Amino acid sequence: MSDTERLFLTYHAALVRYLTRRLGDRDWAEEIAQETFVRALRQETIVNERSWLFAVATNLVRDEARKDIRRRRHLELLAAEQREAQVEGPDVAMERTLDAADARRALDALAERDRQALLLREEGLDYPEIAEILGIAVGSVGTTLSRARRRLAELYEAQVAVRAQRGNHAAS
């Protein structure tokens, strides 16, 4: 197995999942992942592969994210259309859609650093790797993560509560 294949097999799934969660679109995630691997192939030496790949992917996302506020609004509209068009059982589809929308809003409301730390940790990166990618001290990763997790849970619960309230209003 070549280095390229090994790199791809080892990290591709995790990288795409990370990017999908970050971006909200699988195709976009695949493209960024592809670009990341292309850059990895051009790189002569990589000391820590996982850290390097996630750092490059994070930077690619960041570069694009600056230009992309308008696109993301458009994305939300299109994503909603897509979800409406899905052919699942209506209850399951609705529940999943709402759940994902709440999660997306909660994640998007986090500070960028908190969001990145959370997503990177979810993909199994250790604290030194996260610190390297985010450019922070290793000792502050735990604090960053604890804040991010608490905030995410609070924001998500708030979204769910708002939704429940709307549902009650609609029912009455």
Added chain:
Amino acid sequence: MPRPDEGLIHAWLDGQLTPEEAARIEQLATTDAEWGAAVAEARGLVAASSRILSALDQVPTGVIPPRATAPSRRRMPWWTKAAAAIVLVAGGSALVLQRAPLPVASPPRVEQALPEALPEALPEALPEALPEALPEALPEALPAAPATTVAPAAIAANVPRPTPMAAAAPKAVSPDPLASPAPAPPPPAETREASQGAVRAFASAPPTADAAVPQARTMLEPTDGGARRETSANSANSANSANSAKSAVSALRVGAVGLAPPAVSGGCYEVRAVQTPNAVVIMRAVRADGDTLRLQAVQGTSTQGTSTLRAWVIVHDGTRRGAMTSAADGSGAVAVVATVAPCPAP
């Protein structure tokens, strides 16, 4: 007894502390109620955040609007265009005058004259000329033979060959990818007629395609990564034969190059495969990249599995956006023609 440190607790739960630190936190968690409560809460937060994030894994694909467009086509200065138009008009007139005294038994058929120029000429030539030319003039102008004799050569000579795609080519980023492309200036009369002829020849392969031509605003060209290269190579080698050109096309799988002035992101198109004209797929334009549209099937009435067809746009610099799914039966839908269609009711 120190106050509970949330960061430390999360680091412990994540297994990121040294053995000594971990032992200390563990002892605090078991002996101190406040630390115990903080650890329990942190466990809950870790689990909750994982669950919340996992909800993001179920996402639809192909919903992203464009974040990158091909580099804008090199703009020629106005005087260059004017000079080109004059040369074209003069050349065309000379050709017509030269042939005028000769008895003409029958005008050359468009279908015979064009295929050699088509595969290379279309992607670049059509976006400019089609939107202007098609809607009003196409039905009447099609039988006009003299113009079509000039057209293929003019197109082939003046249109640069599309760049072969590089799968991993870096992508250019447009500052405003959602913006509609600037409308193309009206082309010279010859070019308009030439384009009409080109469309006619390309679209008239299936028996039913003619009906679609008058409203056609988008032309999708069969291509994908290696396929586009194959197109150029084949067309160069078999330039003298319409049948050769057609067979070269039929060897390809479907991709999509379109033109979309005005870019109708969100609009719907009725897509017909040239090879399988009875297969109709309603596709929604989900992305406008410069003068190309990326379409995604939303409703199919296919008889040949093309309901799974997803036409991904290949922008005119040859960069492919995303992947491409061909017909379910593996045949590849080959060339497709898209006409503006009403979006299906939800």
